[in-house]
Amino acid sequence: MKSEAKTVIIGGGIIGLSIAYNLAKLSESDVVVLEKGYLGNGSTFRCGTGIRQQFGDEANIRMMKRSVEIWEGLKEELGHDVEFTQSGYLFLLYDEEELESFKKNVRLQNKFGVPSRIITPEEAREIVPLLNTDGVIGAAWNHTDGKANPFKAVFAYAEAAKRLGVEIYEYTEAKGIKVENGGIKAVVTNRGEIKTGRVINAANAWASKINEMAGVPVDIPIHPYKHQGVKTEPIKPGQIEPMVVSFKHGGVYLTQEANQGGVIGGYGLKYGPTYDITPTYEFLRGVSYRFARIIPALKYVNVIRIWGGFYAETPDGNATIGRINEIDEFYIAAGFSGHGFMLAPVVGEALAELIVDGKTNKPLDFYDPYRFERGELRGKAIQMG
Amino acid sequence: MVKMTENTGDPREKIIICRCNDVTQKEIEDLIDRGITDIEEIKRLTRIGMGPCQGRTCIPLVISIIARKTGKKPDEIPVPATRVPVRPVMMGVLAGEMGDDDEE
Numbered sequence: 001m002k003s004e005a006k007t008v009i010i011g012g013g014i015i016g017l018s019i020a021y022n023l024a025k026l027s028e029s030d031v032v033v034l035e036k037g038y039l040g041n042g043s044t045f046r047c048g049t050g051i052r053q054q055f056g057d058e059a060n061i062r063m064m065k066r067s068v069e070i071w072e073g074l075k076e077e078l079g080h081d082v083e084f085t086q087s088g089y090l091f092l093l094y095d096e097e098e099l100e101s102f103k104k105n106v107r108l109q110n111k112f113g114v115p116s117r118i119i120t121p122e123e124a125r126e127i128v129p130l131l132n133t134d135g136v137i138g139a140a141w142n143h144t145d146g147k148a149n150p151f152k153a154v155f156a157y158a159e160a161a162k163r164l165g166v167e168i169y170e171y172t173e174a175k176g177i178k179v180e181n182g183g184i185k186a187v188v189t190n191r192g193e194i195k196t197g198r199v200i201n202a203a204n205a206w207a208s209k210i211n212e213m214a215g216v217p218v219d220i221p222i223h224p225y226k227h228q229g230v231k232t233e234p235i236k237p238g239q240i241e242p243m244v245v246s247f248k249h250g251g252v253y254l255t256q257e258a259n260q261g262g263v264i265g266g267y268g269l270k271y272g273p274t275y276d277i278t279p280t281y282e283f284l285r286g287v288s289y290r291f292a293r294i295i296p297a298l299k300y301v302n303v304i305r306i307w308g309g310f311y312a313e314t315p316d317g318n319a320t321i322g323r324i325n326e327i328d329e330f331y332i333a334a335g336f337s338g339h340g341f342m343l344a345p346v347v348g349e350a351l352a353e354l355i356v357d358g359k360t361n362k363p364l365d366f367y368d369p370y371r372f373e374r375g376e377l378r379g380k381a382i383q384m385g
Numbered sequence: 386m387v388k389m390t391e392n393t394g395d396p397r398e399k400i401i402i403c404r405c406n407d408v409t410q411k412e413i414e415d416l417i418d419r420g421i422t423d424i425e426e427i428k429r430l431t432r433i434g435m436g437p438c439q440g441r442t443c444i445p446l447v448i449s450i451i452a453r454k455t456g457k458k459p460d461e462i463p464v465p466a467t468r469v470p471v472r473p474v475m476m477g478v479l480a481g482e483m484g485d486d487d488e489e
Contacts, residue, residue, distance in 0.1 A: 038423050038425050038426050039426070040429070041425065045429055151429040151430055152430070157432060165467075170423075207467075232476070233437050233473060260406070260432070273427055279468050279469060281469060284469060284470065284479055285479050285480065285481075288476040288477070288478075288479035288480040289479075289480040289481070289482070291476055292476055292477060292480045293481075298476050298477075299475065299480065299483065300475060300476075300477060301475065301476055302437065302471075302473035302474060302475055302476075303470055303473060303474055303475075303476055303479065304435075304436065304437050304439065304473050305435065305439065305468055306468060306469060306470075307468060311407050333467055384462025
């Protein structure tokens with residue numbers, strides 16, 4: 001293990017790895033990534049795989065528009081297939097109020113070049129033939145949204161970062177951060193100490209612990225909530241290509257994996273704050289009931305597994321990304337509230353630009369870590385699961 | 386499904402370790418040769434243990450491959466977590482909807 005590095009990134013999920021890769025791409029390759037387990041095991045590997053630009057605020061729409069551009073070329077850029085497919089996102093709408101709010105979102109999305117639109121229940125059924133449209137009065141649809149394989153995306157970012165000189169240490173846990181006179185001196189791990197002048201907290205569900213180690217004097221509320229996912233046995237490919245979402249049925253979302261054919265998804269049942277991710281029978285029953293409401297044919301499909309993972313939530317459901325002014329060269333990119341996987345490519349790019357160039361054209365101000373202390377919460381991000 | 390490695394005519398490409406997700410001995414050994422020896426990572430990259438059999442067939446085989454290639458003892462290699470449902474169950478059964486009201 002290196003005893004010294006210009007930058008230490010704490011957290012080997014897709015956010016930390018994307019930041020590492022993007023820093024190296026801008027010639028800042030003296031980077032070490034610390035991961036207390038194996039890469040991706042915190043939240044990335046447990047995510048619902050969705051990638052969407054259908055948000056209700058300018059910043060998330062712009063960030064995700066750019067992220068999708070990167071996702072589109074990621075296989076070529078990183079040299080490994082990440083199985084990104086633009087199979088769309090379909091939000092089922094059941095009443096006038098819901099329809100109006102999604103019409104407003106669609107107008108905003110269109111303003112920033114996202115080709116979303118409101119469609120009829122009949123059109124929705126053409127996209128997903130098995131769909132139950134009872135009670136559905138319309139749907140918000142964007143065909144450029146999609147999904148990717150979290151396992152392969154983590155692997156691709158890690159391999160590409162390593163090729164550029166980044167060192168990645170698995171089973172290496174940050175135990176302390178030495179700060180003197182407002183500057184970082186070293187990160188202490190279970191495998192020894194790494195001298196460094198820069199730390200990036202990409203620990204998501206564990207980010208508050210890292211902030212505490214560094215003595216970050218700002219109140220950045222990030223709490224881990226247990227959410228769960230389900231996967232069924234494979235069914236004939238192409239039945240449920242887009243991510244189908246219904247807020248009426250408790251924030252349920254589901255899609256069919258492109259290559260495997262199993263249906264995966266979840267709903268808004270959450271527990272916490274907690275670090276326990278044991279799956280629950282309550283979820284297994286609840287998710288089955290909800291899936292059967294959306295796609296009745298799924299009643300006849302076997303569930304093969306469920307798993308737990310974290311939404312590292314902030315009070316407004318938006319991440320905290322940026323510099324901590326009181327500690328020189330301490331940055332945070334955490335609290336993704338269920339959106340880390342889809343945002344990872346653009347977050348890595350934006351934070352690397354901020355660090356190397358001192359500025360970025362992405363709207364990182366929206367994710368200002370100081371907004372909670374100032375009482376300037378953002379509008380709650382559209383969130384499912 | 387997308388393979389992690391190209392077909393080369395190697396006989397190990399015909400030895401299926403995971404019947405649910407169609408993973409061969411060569412795919413697993415190639416990952417180990419690249420330094421990925423953690424069963425949890427191998428599981429997530431190849432999807433061994435994640436199919437309908439939930440690892441009953443493949444996990445013991447993968448453990449023996451890892452043991453042989455890394456020199457570790459099989460009992461030093463942790464078995465991935467098992468979760469409910471232990472055997473596949475139909476969603477309609479879990480949702481309590483496979484009774485008479487289902488005949489509509």
